[in-house]
Amino acid sequence: MRGAVLSSAVDCECRDRVDGALRDLERLERDRIVQRLLAAADEQRRRIEALLVLLADFDPKESAVLDDGMIVEAGLLFGDIAAAAELGSSLLRQSRQLRFANDMVQEVAESASCEFPDIDK
DSSP states (O other): OHHHHHHHOOSHHHHHHHHHHHHHHHHHHHHHHHHHHHHHHHHHHHHHHHHHHHHTTOOTTOTTTOOHHHHHHHHHHHHHHHHHHHHHHHHHHHHHHHHHHHHHHHHHHHHOOSOOOOTTO
């Protein structure tokens, strides 16, 4: 879409304004996605908190109370915690990559323009 819009803008000033508007839209969309990724990572953090509450019932020091079912349940809880932690970590990595991409796009955009130096001076 960017290419089609920019190629139709023959006026350099118009092209710069359209390009700036498109960059702003892209930045806003990336920011929105980053916020969603961070919210999803926070959901995994809350899930881990809830699983840790359930895991508090598991006390290996009280071996008289431990039965096979309790050990199996604790193992499943640890697996769920690991899965939530892995997903949360992945979501945070993705959000960081998008933030970094956003910064790079901003730097490139600030250095790019239709204006050329006047070589006649």
